[in-house]
Amino acid sequence: MRVGIGYDIHRFGSDAPLILGGVTFPGEPGLIAHSDGDAVMHAIADAALGAAGLGDIGDYFPDTDPKWEDADSSLILTEALRLAAEKRSLYPVNVDVNVVAQRPRLGEKKAIMRGRLAEILSLPAEQVNLKARTAEGLGPVGRGEAVEVQALILMEEGPPENLRTTSGSPGR
């Protein structure tokens, strides 16, 4: 078993749509970033790389690389998981995420985000937890200037049962 921690923060102010956990929030200001700014995907990707001892997302997805400009950040998370699987044979067991923001209210979108993350992580939704809270008006996040995300991931060696093929190799 290996554990990894991830953190990300992005400032509001982009004309692009706000995307968190792969879900778009129409009418909300977007986050400034080289990619689509999905801080939830970035924090989980960093946690996975951390668990695998593979550095951080800046090592693989530099913001100077045009390939990742406006990129769908689910691709960043997918790639981080692929690296952990290929290089360390590590697969997610469960993920816990804190989204700290004054806005948007995640509301009913929380369940959709959870489902989308579970799909990417190849986990049942019950093994992907998402918590939303505000910063109580304190600091830049509290002033509504940014979204902050913390993620924790537990990974285990060898493909889990649901990803095993008859040949015994990873099913993805």
Ligand code: MG
């Ligand atoms: Mg980021």
